[in-house]
Amino acid sequence: MSVEELRGISQKALKSALKENVDQAQVAAFLFDSARTRFANSQIHQNVVSKKGGVAIKVAIGKRIGFMRADVLEAEQIENAVGQAIKIARVNPEDKYFKSFPEPERWQSLQDAFDDDTANCSPDYRAERVKEAIEVSHSESPLVKAVAGSILSSSYSLAVTNSLGMSAWTKMSLASMNVTVISEKTGSEGFGYAEQSSRHIKDIDPVKLAAQASEKSVKSINPAKISLGEYEVVLSPIAASSFFVFLSLIGFSAAPYQRGESFVKYHLNEQVFDEKLSVKDDAGDPRTVFKLAVDGEGVTKKRVPLIDKGVVSEESICHDTSTASREDRQSTGHALPHGLIRMTRPIPFPINVIVHHGTASVDEMIEETGHGIFVTRFHYTNPVVPTKAVLTGLTRDGTFLIKNGELTKPIKNMRYTDTMLSALKRISMMGKELEAIRLGTVTVPAMKLEKLRFTGATEY
Amino acid sequence: MHELKYQPVVKKVFYKPYGVINLSYDLGKKAINEALKLGASYADVRIGEIFDENLTVRRGVPEEVSLLYSRGMGIRVIVRGAWGFAGSIDLKSEGIAETAQKAVSVALASSKLKKKNIKLAAIAKSRKDEYSTPMKKDPFEVPLEDKVDVLLSAERTLAEQSPLIKSSSTFFRAFRENKLFMSNEGTEITQQITFCGGGLLCVAVRNSEVQRRSYPCSFRGNYSTAGYEFFESLALVEHAKETGLEAVRLLDAVKCPSGKTDLIITGEQLELQIHESCGHPTELDRALGMEADYAGTSFLTPDKLGKLVYGSENVNMVADATAPGGLGTFGYDDEGIPAKQVFLVKEGLFMGYQTSRETAGDLGLGKSSGGMRADSPLAIPLVRMTNINLLPGDWKREEIIEDTRHGFLMDTNRSWSIDDKRLNFQFGAEIGWEIKNGSKERMVKNPTYTGMTPQFWSSCDAISKDDWKMWGTPNCGKGVPAQVMYVGHGCGTARFGKTRIGVLQ
């Protein structure tokens, strides 16, 4: 199904809603075709394709809103869904903050967003890439015990129409691969990890990913226990990405901000982070992977300065139309694209995060470290006290001690519990190269922090 | 030890809200035949639809009143000893053939990279059955206005308690899944699973001090496979006052001190402790390395089965898909295996896994524990928790408090994190109290505790029976692509000796 057909579906549903005497209506139609080949224990164990699509219908009768999302694309079912949204609006109490669905804007389709090779990738092509990753990993060392990971090829299309004259559409392709390597020597395991995301499946390089992950895995066998406390840390881009995802969740989304639980609210216009830290959300930046021109409401995605030279402000907050109306602001184009990103509760959220790069290489960061820890990846990060930006999480898949400028030995995984208002306040070095992490929603360099507080350790 | 046994309830009533599809045996047969024709040695098909109603009232307005509907099918095949799966929203006859072909072609690609052929644990017999969640009042039949009214009124009461309450929200959710499972082995199961529930959340702010309090537990409340009568029993309006006042009182509470102490944990927090430290590590797919790339593996490796001391003798844990009202209660899992109760930990010893037919076969266990579920017909089933329950002990909750000379009590989860083998955990609760000479004394804010799974459960010296109940966790994430599953935990209050609390400085 083409994006043109989706436009047809949304226009038809809009027409049928408007026949029913509603004041405003909005219809988003989407289609997500995806294929994921997953492997573990050095063989493919889950291999799935899915075709998912549907409509999200919103109607307004005065200030009464009705919303229904139906994951169906058949005409009769869509008619039913329109009827249901109207039924909800008729009985729903007024939302006194509601002003209007978004006005149409000028928008531009983004260059190079869609790659047919990615959209039409065959199961055999994915299996071949998996085979390379497994073979390269095992060839790196006889200590390599198991290779795991997955490779994704997918395409996503979205068309949004509303009764104010909006008609916007966008489509993109998305490919991604991650490789985890487990090694073992005399009962002690080592772990390594690497990932890559791109709109182009042909860019995905399993050989490089496998080499990186297996090197780390073998090096991390027999980890030593070190004492808890504050350490200098060198974070790989993957590790650093966790901080920015969670700062977005607890800080930059309008949802926690309006609940009074965002740290941003209590530090407006303050220099809370290092001045080397500038982070924006910008779908138009050529370096971001997620190339969608408009959001789930058809609003053009705006560039939002999440952190400007260490300063956060009201301009850091990402809105959709509904949260914007509660503060007399305009949507920043951060309604999630329907059916693409899975969140237990959908909230306005940045998916084109770009952290401004610095000038250092990872080797230089390690050379400049007297006594510190190199972190490949964090596991199970979660906020502890969101208003103070306190996060916790564990290191994973390759954690090493740095002494006098050199990686000396692997260490057992450690738990940090620290406020980002301190950890990101003193960034001693920023990496010069950006990597697109987490399906490309966060594009971030490596970085070296003066200190991160480690509060616990595990046994491996 | 108190074992809990129930009769499974089978009630053949199917409610028909908006858009109900025909759970068609003909469509299912067509899919299976198509897959067999293309060379599958095993094929199963799931056809289903999901209704998910979510209501949120905040600051006096309905912030979210939404209905989500999804439907589709999934075909899972074994071809040349390897798995393939295809899911689609397309339920038309031609679409089904196309989906079956995709599943087979994907399996063929898998078969090029297999080490051995998939072998499923046998089933006792093929079954034809129906199951439906027992309920008194269908939550989808209750007028929307009535539900919103309850939320508006509870929210008003919450907000009224103090000008320091800056945000107050009330939640309702009703969920229904109608589904058909068929396999080429002759199993045919139709099920209707319904759950509902709700809760309160309020945030109190003074200067930059922010505290939150939820009722009856976090994650938008408590949920049960039951009808609207469960939501009514939560009595949100009646509990709004106390919830609001506690949030405000927390602003004046002292910081949770740091140290090692006796720790009493109530069910509202203990359920997540059970979830993270027993539920996930006893999933056999994790223990066999199948989730190594994402959620991780497990410290409970197969060589430890029947040998490892997981906890003290007081600790008995089961995976129980038959527990009445449990959020993980059903008639059959998504491989057509009937709901059952299996021991994971018995008198402190690690005794069992949650399994699928494939993983049970891998380990030579003979049969599946019936733990396979998918969050949509378009997704593959994975080993998922059903209800992971800590069986009641001999204590009353008040007796545990009275018996504690000095310690802390923590209530309602606020933050959670655990390592990828499920050993080192750290939790935060919404509220805590210091216990002195057997009574609850001063309130503490931002309470946290941390530990290592087996050491922690080995320090468990008291488990209550009088406040034992089912808690529902509707947001358990697993798998790639990510799936979100609804699971349950039955527990009461328990005490743990010498636990490290107060991680924050």
Ligand SMILES: [Zn+2]
């Ligand atoms: Zn979980």
